[in-house]
Amino acid sequence: MPELLKRIAFEVAGNPDERTFTLSSGSNDGHYLSLRPLVKPRTPEGKEFPFEWAFAGTNKDITVTPIEGSENTVKQDFNFWIDINAYLNVPNTHRGVVNTVWTTWDSGCIKEAGEVFPFGKDKQAVPFIELWQPIDANKEDLVIVQESNKTLKSIVLKIDDSEYSGLVIVVGKWVQGILIKKSDGTKKGLNFMRLQEASNGSYKSLIEYGIDSSKFPKKFDSLEKDAVLSVAGLNWTVIEATY
Amino acid sequence: MPELLKRIAFEVAGNPDERTFTLSSGSNDGHYLSLRPLVKPRTPEGKEFPFEWAFAGTNKDITVTPIEGSENTVKQDFNFWIDINAYLNVPNTHRGVVNTVWTTWDSGCIKEAGEVFPFGKDKQAVPFIELWQPIDANKEDLVIVQESNKTLKSIVLKIDDSEYSGLVIVVGKWVQGILIKKSDGTKKGLNFMRLQEASNGSYKSLIEYGIDSSKFPKKFDSLEKDAVLSVAGLNWTVIEATY
Known part of the structure; x- marks a missing residue:
């Protein structure tokens, strides 16, 4: 779940x-x-x-x-x-x-x-x-879950090429991502993202850290498992997509 | 606050x-x-x-x-x-x-x-x-407070007569109350209430316990400090009323 x-x-x-x-x-x-x-x-x-x-x-x-x-x-x-x-x-x-x-x-x-x-x-x-x-990941507020979760969108993208390792997880309206530049090993190689989907479907950035943070996927509509999403030169693979 | x-x-x-x-x-x-x-x-x-x-x-x-x-x-x-x-x-x-x-x-x-x-x-x-x-007591969901509270309704009613002791506190959309029958000293003398105000202004009962629970006040509009509210024979005094 x-x-x-x-x-x-x-x-x-x-x-x-x-x-x-x-x-x-x-x-x-x-x-x-x-x-x-x-x-x-x-x-x-x-x-x-x-x-x-x-x-x-x-x-x-x-x-x-x-x-x-x-x-x-x-x-x-x-x-x-x-x-x-x-x-x-x-x-x-x-x-x-x-x-x-x-x-x-x-x-x-x-x-x-x-x-x-x-x-x-x-x-x-x-x-x-x-x-x-x-x-409750379906809410924009931080709502304490009182009953078992309803159906939640669950989407995961991964990159693991010669230069970068990264994972992005979408659960309901909440998105988090980590992207690291393999060769770096310093804080300059770290990138983080936390987004929240608003009621109009746009994403608000809550955390955007790192010089490569523009390379995170930021749209998650109609993705299919095993599809490859190109973002600013990086090829992210959709490893899970449940809507 | x-x-x-x-x-x-x-x-x-x-x-x-x-x-x-x-x-x-x-x-x-x-x-x-x-x-x-x-x-x-x-x-x-x-x-x-x-x-x-x-x-x-x-x-x-x-x-x-x-x-x-x-x-x-x-x-x-x-x-x-x-x-x-x-x-x-x-x-x-x-x-x-x-x-x-x-x-x-x-x-x-x-x-x-x-x-x-x-x-x-x-x-x-x-x-x-x-x-x-x-x-956030202004919300119907249990929302974790992220920024300092906005203005909240704060109303308190008290009874302390020869038969009963009781207190009811309204904070935002949430109401809680305790009423005890002084002479009893057993669980039969205990009454509890938890209400939640819906968006249409009505109150939903989340907890209503005790044989005297009908004696709790359940309307909290336009109360003034020091006013007395009669409910099923009990006289509750408004000891605080901030809207």
């Missing part, structure tokens, strides 16, 4: 907080993308690069396993295809699979619990909790 | 969860009321009485103190006027003032941290955290 999740809290070492406006998009076929911009960057570094993190993957880059005997709990093992910490080689950040357990509460919110190994696989684990609020 | 807060998480002993659809109403003048119905009651007791808790107070029943040097933090000491645990004399529940600290995060959510003394003032303290999401 396509989903749009807003992170409500991020807890490490028993200290919950939320400094970002994080939305995670999950497509109908299980592709995923999370953009985590800071709400109020305070440091010079934060002002120059106002993102906590961003990552993306296809359904081949995640393993979802039901937990036997539990209706509300599922294991999700992420092996990010694009991880900007790995791309930037940020010191003391996790590499490789992240094992998590997701528990859906009676209220509809979802608790994600896991551990990362920022100092290496054989070093100290750091447990974390993230709390997610499902959002 | 009037506010409508949805509880997102309740954490005791490091174990966050949310089994209720809790909304707390805060009026412009600082009167407050919190209704905490269970979303999916499972036990026979929960099915018979599907509420975790409910309480209410006027601005005389709370002390709000800014914390010096902190922009985002405020102390709130609650001394509930109506507390259904006290009314029902539920064993191992707190009595008297509850001291809490409220921290507004960059994301707009608010963390409330405090301690209760369910086994008595001189016994073990139980620390708790509640996480609150401000909701």
Whole structure:
């Protein structure tokens, strides 16, 4: 089921907080993308690069396993295809699979619990909790989901050529994208996009970051699976299209 | 500022969860009321009485103190006027003032941290955290507030006669009420109401509990402060009316 999740809290070492406006998009076929911009960057570094993190993957880059005997709990093992910490080689950040357990509460919110190994696989684990609020992706407001989702548009485009890796996920009225220039490895090689479809069908840009952000697809009408969409010289492949 | 807060998480002993659809109403003048119905009651007791808790107070029943040097933090000491645990004399529940600290995060959510003394003032303290999401009370959907609130209707009615204690708070399109029959002291003496104003001005009932629930006011047009509203024999006083 396509989903749009807003992170409500991020807890490490028993200290919950939320400094970002994080939305995670999950497509109908299980592709995923999370953009985590800071709400109020305070440091010079934060002002120059106002993102906590961003990552993306296809359904081949995640393993979802039901937990036997539990209706509300599922294991999700992420092996990010694009991880900007790995791309930037940020010191003391996790590499490789992240094992998590997701528990859906009676209220509809979802608790994600896991551990990362920022100092290496054989070093100290750091447990974390993230709390997610499902959002009605068919609405322009950030509406808390009260009943199970209606049918949602779910479209995914991917590029993976000699120069670029990128993923764009459309869920309902919300679009998110990450595009990285393979050879760069610095913040200059990063591009992010968050769009929102207005009632007249046009798209409003909420986040547009990076010198190659004009190379993101920004129209999503009548796309068919396996079609190739050319945008400013980049060839994006439609890997999922459900209207 | 009037506010409508949805509880997102309740954490005791490091174990966050949310089994209720809790909304707390805060009026412009600082009167407050919190209704905490269970979303999916499972036990026979929960099915018979599907509420975790409910309480209410006027601005005389709370002390709000800014914390010096902190922009985002405020102390709130609650001394509930109506507390259904006290009314029902539920064993191992707190009595008297509850001291809490409220921290507004960059994301707009608010963390409330405090301690209760369910086994008595001189016994073990139980620390708790509640996480609150401000909701746009002018909307019919549960819309996450992204910018500071616009003007909100804020109306409060109170009754405190020989038979009944009750408070009703209207914030924007959302109404909540508690009414207790003083002499009873059992669940039969409890009445709760949650209404939502539709776009045509009518009110939809979301919660209506208790044999005296017909005695709640359900129209809130053109009320003036200090006016008395008679409803099914009860005389409610308008203690606040801002349109």
